[in-house]
Amino acid sequence: MQQRATKQVTALPQHVAIIMDGNGRWAAQRGLSRSEGHRAGVDAFERICEHAADLGIAHLTFYAFSTENWARPQGEVDALMALFRRQLSEAKRRRAENEQKRWRIRYIGDLRPGGLLPADILALIDEMQTESAMQNKTVVNIAINYGGQQEILHAAKRLAQACAAGERDATTLTEQDIEQHLHTAGQPPPDLIIRPSGEQRLSNFLLWQSAYAEFWFSDILWPDFSTADFDRALADYAARSRRFGGV
Ligand code: FPP
Numbered sequence: 001m002q003q004r005a006t007k008q009v010t011a012l013p014q015h016v017a018i019i020m021d022g023n024g025r026w027a028a029q030r031g032l033s034r035s036e037g038h039r040a041g042v043d044a045f046e047r048i049c050e051h052a053a054d055l056g057i058a059h060l061t062f063y064a065f066s067t068e069n070w071a072r073p074q075g076e077v078d079a080l081m082a083l084f085r086r087q088l089s090e091a092k093r094r095r096a097e098n099e100q101k102r103w104r105i106r107y108i109g110d111l112r113p114g115g116l117l118p119a120d121i122l123a124l125i126d127e128m129q130t131e132s133a134m135q136n137k138t139v140v141n142i143a144i145n146y147g148g149q150q151e152i153l154h155a156a157k158r159l160a161q162a163c164a165a166g167e168r169d170a171t172t173l174t175e176q177d178i179e180q181h182l183h184t185a186g187q188p189p190p191d192l193i194i195r196p197s198g199e200q201r202l203s204n205f206l207l208w209q210s211a212y213a214e215f216w217f218s219d220i221l222w223p224d225f226s227t228a229d230f231d232r233a234l235a236d237y238a239a240r241s242r243r244f245g246g247v
Contacts, residue, residue, distance in 0.1 A: 011237075011238040012055070012056065012057065012234070012238070013057060013190075013191035013192045013234070013237055014057070014058050014059060014188050014191055015057070015058070015059035015060070015061070015187065015188050015189065015190045015191050015192075016052060016057055016059075016060055016061075016190065016191065016192045016193075016194065016233075017060070017061035017062075017063070017190035017192070017193045017194070017205070017206055017209075017210075017213070018048065018060075018061070018062050018063065018193070018194045018195075019063045019193070019194070019195040019196075019199075019202075019203060019205055020041050020044070020045060020062055020063060020064065020196075020222045021195060021196060021197040021199055021221075021222055022196055022197030022198075022220070022221030022222045022223070022224075023037035023038045023040065023041040023221070023222055023223060024037050025037075025197065025221055026040060026041075026221040026222070026223040026224065027040070029221075033079075034076055034079075035075075035076065035079035035080075035083075037223060038076075038079065038080055038083055039083065040223035041222050041223050042083060042087055043223065044222050044223050044224075044225050045062055045064075047225075047226075047227065048225060048227065048230055049062070049140055051227040051230055052138075052230065053101065053103065053137070053138040053140075055234075057138070058137075058138060058139065059138075059139045059141070059187050059188060059190075060138065060139070060140050060141065061108070061141040061142075061143060061184075061190060061206065062140070062141070062142050062143065063143045063146065063203075063205050064084070064142050064143055064144050065080060065084070065109075065143070065144045065145055065146070066143075066145075066146055066147055066203065066204055066205070067109075067110065067145055067146065067147030067150055067204070068147065068203075068204065070116060081118060081121060084121055084144065085120065085121055085124065088121065088124040088125065088128055089124065091105065091128060092124065092127065092128065092131075095131060098131075098132060098135070099132075099135065101135075101137065101138070102135045102136060102137035102138065103132060103135055103137065103138050103139075103140050104132045104133065104134075104135040104136060104137075104138070104139045104140070105128050105129065105132045105140050105142070106129060106139060106140070106141045106142070107125045107128075107129065107141070107142050107143075107144055108141050108142070108143050108144075108146055108183035108184060109143055109144045109145040109146035109147075109183065110145045110146070110147070110150060110154075111125060111144075111145065115145070116145055117144070117145050125144075139187060141184065141187070143205070143206075146183070146204075146205070147204045148202070148204045148205055148206055148207030148208065149204055149207060151182055151183055151207075151208070152178070152182075152207060152208055154181065155178045155181035155182055156178075158181045159173060159177055159178070159181065178208065179208070182208060182209065184206075184209055189206075189209040189210070189211065189212065189213065190206060190209055190210060190213045191213060191214060191237070191242075192213065192214050192215075192216060192233065192234075192237045193205070193206070193210055193213045193214070193215050193216070194216045194217075194218075194230075194233050195215070195216075195217050196217075196218050196219070196220045196221060196222050196225050196229075197219070197220070197221050197222060198217075198218075198219045199217075200215075200217050212242070212244050212245075214237055214240050214242065216233040216236055216237065218232075218233075
């Protein structure tokens with residue numbers, strides 16, 4: 001924890017995480033289906049991702065589908081899976097472009113084979129992650145079938161197994177041990193978490209990692225979220241005083 005207290009704080013966040021909320025309401029306001037709202041959400045994702053990477057933000061995390069989103073109507077879940085499939089296939093076609101941008105694409109969440117995500121999506125994810133693994137300018141994390149509580153539970157189980165096998169001593173476990181077993185292992189925690197659409201909650205997103213994150217909320221619905229809105233969030237962030245529990 002000492003490391004966090006003395007962390008170097010710069011005006012530009014190293015890691016920005018975004019809860020892409022408000023697609024459904026955006027669609028309803030226009031008499032469109034919720035799926036069309038999610039499609040517009042993908043355009044916003046691409047716009048903000050591009051802009052943030054151009055600004056030099058090294059880590060981005062987008063909340064695309066939570067472990068709780070499976071409870072939505074089957075039609076909406078299917079439409080979201082179709083959207084992920086399409087987005088992954090398009091990204092595959094644009095491989096040269098991604099290489100030029102030097103983006104490393106990572107998917108975080110429960111990606112275990114035989115789990116809830118369809119096998120073809122898992123295969124596309126695997127391909128995308130392998131192809132971009134050597135890139136190092138911007139890491140783009142897409143959280144899919146992701147739950148913060150489940151992620152911490154998974155880390156705890158792994159550590160408990162290591163202790164039971166005699167590989168670790170429970171009395172010497174540290175916060176770093178938990179961090180090494182999270183999906184975001186090796187990446188800095190988010191400095192700034194943005195949630196549009198008027199809601200002010202974390203919804204099981206990056207629970208461990210957000211311990212010292214700054215939050216920025218706005219009423220704008222995600223499909224309408226502009227690069228100017230993103231810049232406003234950055235300007236507010238730059239004016240904040242981060243003390244990490246110190247004075
Ligand atoms: C929450 O808004 C949004 C989602 C559950 C889906 C977000 C997913 C995308 C924008 C697609 C992104 C795809 C990629 C590949 C990154 P909501 O539907 O709950 O909105 P509401 O609260 O207005 O109903």
